[in-house]
Amino acid sequence: MDKLISLAKRRGFVFQSSEIYGGFGSCYDYGPLGVELINNIKKAWWQAMVQKRDDVVGLDSAIIMHPKVWEASGHVESFADPLVDCKKCKKRFRADHLLEAVSMKPDLEAHKEPPKSIKDIVCPECGGELTEPRNFNLLMKTFIGAVEDATSLAYLRGETCQGIYVNFKNILDSSRQKLPFGIAQIGKAFRNEITPGNYIFRTREFEQMEMQFFVNPKEADKWYDYWKEQRMKWYKDLGMKDEFIRWRRHSKEELAHYAKAAWDIEFDSPFGGWKELAGVHNRSDWDLSRHSQYSGVDLSYIDPVTNEKYVPYIVETSDGAGRAMLAFLLNGYEEVETRSGDEEAKHEKEVVLHLHKSLAPIKVAVLPLSKKEELQRVAHEIKDNLAENWMTQYDETGSIGKRYRRQDEIGTPYCVTVDFETANDKKVTVRDILTMGQERIAIGELKDYLREKLEK
Ligand code: ATP
Numbered sequence: 001m002d003k004l005i006s007l008a009k010r011r012g013f014v015f016q017s018s019e020i021y022g023g024f025g026s027c028y029d030y031g032p033l034g035v036e037l038i039n040n041i042k043k044a045w046w047q048a049m050v051q052k053r054d055d056v057v058g059l060d061s062a063i064i065m066h067p068k069v070w071e072a073s074g075h076v077e078s079f080a081d082p083l084v085d086c087k088k089c090k091k092r093f094r095a096d097h098l099l100e101a102v103s104m105k106p107d108l109e110a111h112k113e114p115p116k117s118i119k120d121i122v123c124p125e126c127g128g129e130l131t132e133p134r135n136f137n138l139l140m141k142t143f144i145g146a147v148e149d150a151t152s153l154a155y156l157r158g159e160t161c162q163g164i165y166v167n168f169k170n171i172l173d174s175s176r177q178k179l180p181f182g183i184a185q186i187g188k189a190f191r192n193e194i195t196p197g198n199y200i201f202r203t204r205e206f207e208q209m210e211m212q213f214f215v216n217p218k219e220a221d222k223w224y225d226y227w228k229e230q231r232m233k234w235y236k237d238l239g240m241k242d243e244f245i246r247w248r249r250h251s252k253e254e255l256a257h258y259a260k261a262a263w264d265i266e267f268d269s270p271f272g273g274w275k276e277l278a279g280v281h282n283r284s285d286w287d288l289s290r291h292s293q294y295s296g297v298d299l300s301y302i303d304p305v306t307n308e309k310y311v312p313y314i315v316e317t318s319d320g321a322g323r324a325m326l327a328f329l330l331n332g333y334e335e336v337e338t339r340s341g342d343e344e345a346k347h348e349k350e351v352v353l354h355l356h357k358s359l360a361p362i363k364v365a366v367l368p369l370s371k372k373e374e375l376q377r378v379a380h381e382i383k384d385n386l387a388e389n390w391m392t393q394y395d396e397t398g399s400i401g402k403r404y405r406r407q408d409e410i411g412t413p414y415c416v417t418v419d420f421e422t423a424n425d426k427k428v429t430v431r432d433i434l435t436m437g438q439e440r441i442a443i444g445e446l447k448d449y450l451r452e453k454l455e456k
Pocket of ligand 1: 201204278321
């Protein structure tokens, strides 16, 4: 993990927020390569969930909504995590996480038998006694307007899906969709997490990619299975290894009282094993019923064919963009024996970042081998031409081995070298990150060649 964090900083994927001021509580910034990677993840999600489907439409709703939304959703009352403190070392833990971790892997010296409740657990750091769990609300508050009092209190949204529920009727009336159909949204969410950490895994400001699929209650189970399959397929199609991700079903105790079913996609993290990456939930008719009740607007649906009237059930798919980015980085990080031909580093291990071509921040690097003006001009022309289609980098410094190495560790799928022969044969050499195979391609055919490789 430390190696990945250091690569991510050195190459401009992730920086600590406000670093020159010493950083700020679990907030992170995405640098030049990070913003490309996270944008590509969001683009791949949008393509699969909206662009390629007739039954899902998009939305971009406001971060700050009417405070009643959060009363209706139950967040004001119960969007809380149980918090325990160690009386001895003063460390703070989430009681549910601690119970889950210790139940799965009991430290039998500290705990004689697997714990039944948080009361049976001692501090994992120092063995000290823990306090009773206290609930801690995660909603971030703000004030709208000139006065700061109860009348101006508002919240930064704790999840993007509420914006979808309150727009259900607008979208139904304006998009000519009929049930079953879905609404998708990508956007920021905020939670005052009590135990943030593990790098960008749990942050206080993060981006969610959520889709709410509205169905006839009779068909909810069928659609639930369908969306479960789709979400896992999405991660696998983008290169997640079979052994790196898995399903986990929520136990009865974990299920929200309104939820009919909930499964998480988990990834094999280097910080304490399997961790939640995404979720698929059957939320029943809870959300639309509550918003009908609190707003006074009837959000039930009348089937235009059968005239049946019902409050739709919702099958939700919920993914975190930053968490997905972390998982793709961990899944793709590999250290290999020297491969680039970088003479200076031939005794060191090299990093290759295996990213699906659609996710790679830079798709092509153009590397001129000669400092001759004529060849550099040709190389610049090639770069400018390719940059019309893809994120492209021009790199003329250092040995060719060093330049290959630079691109391998950021996952650039193709490197194009402009060499001494180029002036005569009007061809360049294209190197493939995966096979390290090299092909000689005519400059005039380069774009079609790369389009075939990158977009097929
Ligand atoms: P956790 O149990 O890890 O707190 P959660 O069950 O509260 O997560 P959901 O409310 O289901 O998470 O949110 C859906 C998705 O949003 C998660 O699967 C995750 O990818 C992302 N997510 C939630 N909280 C955070 C956070 N604090 N930082 C980054 N991503 C998050």
